[in-house]
Amino acid sequence: MKMNDWKKKAIVYEAYVQSFNDSDGDGIGDLPGLIEKLDYIKNLGANVIWLTPIFKSPLVDNGYDIADYEAINPIYGSMNDFKKLLQQAHERDLKIVMDLVVNHTSDQHKWFKESKKNRNNKYSDYYIWRDPKEDGSAPTNLGSAFGGSAWTYVPERNQYYLHLFAKQQPDLNWDNPQVRNDIYQMMKFWLDMGVDGFRMDSISFISKPSKFEDAPLEDNKEYGAYYYGSANGPHIHEYLREMNQKVLSKYDVISIGETPHTTAREARLFVEPDRHELDMVFQFEHMHVDYGEFGRYSDVTFKMSDLRNSMTSWQNDLSWNSNYLGNHDQPRIVSRFGNDSKYRKESAKMLAMVSLLQKGTPFIFQGEEIGMTNLHIKNIDELKDLEAHNIYSFLKSKGISDKDALKMVNRKTRDNARTPMQWNKEQNAGFSSGNPWIEVNPNYLEINVKKDLQDSNSIYRFYQKLLKLRNNNQVLLDGNYDLITPEDSAIFAYTRSSDKDKVAVICSFVPYKVKYELPEDFVNKNKVILSNYDDREDMASNTIYLRPYEGVVIKRE
Ligand code: ISL
Numbered sequence: 001m002k003m004n005d006w007k008k009k010a011i012v013y014e015a016y017v018q019s020f021n022d023s024d025g026d027g028i029g030d031l032p033g034l035i036e037k038l039d040y041i042k043n044l045g046a047n048v049i050w051l052t053p054i055f056k057s058p059l060v061d062n063g064y065d066i067a068d069y070e071a072i073n074p075i076y077g078s079m080n081d082f083k084k085l086l087q088q089a090h091e092r093d094l095k096i097v098m099d100l101v102v103n104h105t106s107d108q109h110k111w112f113k114e115s116k117k118n119r120n121n122k123y124s125d126y127y128i129w130r131d132p133k134e135d136g137s138a139p140t141n142l143g144s145a146f147g148g149s150a151w152t153y154v155p156e157r158n159q160y161y162l163h164l165f166a167k168q169q170p171d172l173n174w175d176n177p178q179v180r181n182d183i184y185q186m187m188k189f190w191l192d193m194g195v196d197g198f199r200m201d202s203i204s205f206i207s208k209p210s211k212f213e214d215a216p217l218e219d220n221k222e223y224g225a226y227y228y229g230s231a232n233g234p235h236i237h238e239y240l241r242e243m244n245q246k247v248l249s250k251y252d253v254i255s256i257g258e259t260p261h262t263t264a265r266e267a268r269l270f271v272e273p274d275r276h277e278l279d280m281v282f283q284f285e286h287m288h289v290d291y292g293e294f295g296r297y298s299d300v301t302f303k304m305s306d307l308r309n310s311m312t313s314w315q316n317d318l319s320w321n322s323n324y325l326g327n328h329d330q331p332r333i334v335s336r337f338g339n340d341s342k343y344r345k346e347s348a349k350m351l352a353m354v355s356l357l358q359k360g361t362p363f364i365f366q367g368e369e370i371g372m373t374n375l376h377i378k379n380i381d382e383l384k385d386l387e388a389h390n391i392y393s394f395l396k397s398k399g400i401s402d403k404d405a406l407k408m409v410n411r412k413t414r415d416n417a418r419t420p421m422q423w424n425k426e427q428n429a430g431f432s433s434g435n436p437w438i439e440v441n442p443n444y445l446e447i448n449v450k451k452d453l454q455d456s457n458s459i460y461r462f463y464q465k466l467l468k469l470r471n472n473n474q475v476l477l478d479g480n481y482d483l484i485t486p487e488d489s490a491i492f493a494y495t496r497s498s499d500k501d502k503v504a505v506i507c508s509f510v511p512y513k514v515k516y517e518l519p520e521d522f523v524n525k526n527k528v529i530l531s532n533y534d535d536r537e538d539m540a541s542n543t544i545y546l547r548p549y550e551g552v553v554i555k556r557e
Contacts, residue, residue: 003320006047007254007279007361008478009471012097013046014365016328017054017076018062019420022432029420029431031077031085040449042092044369044460045467048254049089050097050199052328054082058108060168061146061386062328062418064099064201065106069186086194095196097254102183103202104169111182112170116154116161126179127170128162128208141214142230143223147390150226162212164205164226166386174206174239187247197254200278203240204259204266207233219295220398231261237269240277249276256322256361257281264317271318280322280361286310287330294398297391297408302337304509308483308492311358315481315494321360325351326368331416333365335374339511343549344371344447349462349532350551354492354507357470357553359481364463366421370452371459374416375441380406384438388413424450457534469530469553475501490514491546503529507551518542526554 021033031054041049053063056071063073072079089096105112114123130139130151138151138160144167151160152167162171172179187198208230215224240257248255257270259281270278289306292298314321326333334340338347348371356362377383380392388409395405410416415438422444423430429444441447452458470476479496484504491514493506504522508514518526523542530553539554546552 003273003279004252006095010048010095010254010361011046011467011471012048012050012256012361012363013041013044014050014052014327014363015041016052016366016418018052018437019418019431020366021421021423022434022436025432025434026075027432027434027436028075030075031072031081035081035085035088038088038092038094042094043464044364045464045471046364047093048095048097048196050256050363051099053099053101053201055101057106058168060106061166062384064101065104065108065166065169066101067106067108068110069105070189083193090194095254096194097197097199097256098190098195099201100187100198101201102172103205104163104165104171107168107170111172115170117156119157119159125176126173128173129157129159130162130212131159140212141217141224142212142228143215143221143226145226146387147394149223162208164202164230171205171208174208175210175235180239180242184243184247187243191247191251191253195253197256199256199258199282201258202260203257203278204231204236204262205233207236207239209233220293221295221394227261232259232266237275237277240270241275244276244278255279260284264314267314267318271320273319280320282322282324282327282363283314285314286325290336294391294395294408297395297412299404299408299411304492305489307337308486311355312481312483312486312494315358315360315483318360321358322363323355323358323360324363324365325355326365326417327363328365328417329414330365331412332372332374333368334371335416336411337509339549340371340373343511344373345457345459346532346547346549348459350507350509350549352459352463352466353505353530353532353551353553356466357476357496357503357505358494359479359496362467362470365417367417369460369463370422370447370449372419372422372441372447373443374410375413375419375439376410377406377413377415377439380409382439383409383413383415384418385414388415422448424448462532466530473501473503474498475503479503484519485517488516491516495519502556503553504556505551505553506546508546508549511548513548514546516544516546518544522554522556525557527557529553529555 018029020029022029023033054076055066056068056073057063111123111126115126142150144150145165215228218225255278257278290300290302292300334348419441420431425445429440452460475498479498482495484493490510496503532551
C-alpha cells in the first residue's frame, strides 16, 4: 500500500459542521450551509473536507455520541442534502471524509438499548460489561476522559458497562465479530455512496484488555487514567488489518486514525505502508507541551523547544505524518502557540508555515485560515462543553479559586474552537440569522472572512500561497525533514531536501527581533519563496534578523 499521488497532495480542511454556516436560521450550522461555502474551501487550496459527525445523535458530546450511524441528524439536513454535498464537492474535485466514531455509540443507539436489557439477547455482548466487585462497587478505579468513573451500573443486568468518555457513550466490544461486521457494513454503506474516507475517532481505544485492572492516579485525579490498559489493546492491529482487508482496500479512500495515548513506536504499526492498516494518524504528543499538574487544564505556557522536539521526533519516526496544531478539541492555535493580540497576523501565518510545510498531510481547522482566537468567557455558565464543566467542578474541589479555575478552563476549553465561523461583520458574524447555539466570539468585527478576502496581505491570502507552494513543489511533498539549529531558543528551523532541491523553513516564536545564522549551504544562494513580512528580500549575508514571529521559506539556488 504505497501512498498514491492524490493522497500525498491531500490538504484537509476540518469543518465543524454545527459552527460552520447555518442556512435555515435555527442557529446550528448545516449541510446546505456547508454547500454554500464549498467554493470558499476550494479557493483556499484545500482538496479534502473532513466533516465532524453529522449522524443522528442526542448531542451529549456534540455528535460524538451516535444513535444511528446511517441517518443524518435532521438539524444538519437530510440524506438528500448529504448526497447533494457529495455531488457538489466532487464536481469541484473536493473529497469528503466523514468521522467514524466506533469506539463507542450513544446510549440511545438501538444496540445499547437492547444490550442493557438483559444478558442473553442478540446485542448483549455488543458492549463491555463487567460484574461489580463483591461490595457492589465498580469493577476497577478507571476514570472517564471527561471526569467521574468510566463504569456505570445497570440494575437490569446487575453489571457495569465501560465508557471511556461520557456515560452516554458506552464503549463497543470489538472482540465480538458481529460488532465488527456491523461496523464494516456501515462503512461500506457510506463508501458505496461515494464518501472518500474516514477520520477514525479514538481508534487507539477499540481493543480492550481482557482483564481490567486498577490504573495509576494522575493529574490529581480521583480515578485511574482512562487510557490505562485501554489504549492500543491486544488486538488493535488485528482489527485494523481486518478492517483494511474487508473494507478500506476495496476503495480508493483515505484513512486517518485519531490515536490518543500512542507513542511513535506504536504509531508506526498503524501507518507504515507494509502494515496495511491506515494512511496516517493524529498523534497527540505535541498537544501535551503545555500540560501540568492538572493535565490538559493546567495553567502552563508551552516552551517552543518542547514543541520543536516533539514535532521533530515524529517527523523522524514516521514516514508520513498528519500535520496539525489545532482541531475542534483544542484551543485556537494563534492563542495557544502564537500571539493573539499584537502579532496575531504575523504569528498565525508563521504557525501555518512551521507546521503545514513539514512532511505529511496538512490539516486546517476551520477559522485558522483567518486567525480566529480563543473565546474568553467570564462565567462558567457560558460554556457548552461538558468536559469543561466537569473539570471546573473538579478544580474547585481541589481548592482552586473561582478566578483561577476559570482562567485554566479558558485556556483549554473545547468551546474555544467551536465558536461560529466568522464570515463577516453582519449579525452573528454572518453565521446565522437566528440565535447561534454557541456564542460568537465578539472579535468578529475585526476578524472575519470578508475582511480577509479583501486584503491581499491577509492570513487567508497567505494560506492560499502556502498551500499552493506546498503542492507545487515536489521537495515539500516528499523531501526529507531535518531539524537545523536545534539549540536556538527562539527559532524553529528545518529543511526539506531531495536529491535536487533544498528548502529551509525558518520561524521565530518570539515577539522581538532575533538574530539567526543561515545554514552555510544557503548563504548567498537562496531565494525567498514565502514570507509573512512582505518586504523580506533574498538574504545576501549569513546573518539575518527575524522580526517578531517572522517566518521565511528559502530555496537553495
Ligand atoms: O481532547 C482530548 C483531551 O486533550 C482528548 O483526550 C480527546 O478526548 C481524544 O482526542 C478523543 O477525542 C475524540 O473523541 C471524543 C470526542 O469528544 C472528541 O471531540 C473527539 O475528537 C469522544 O468521541
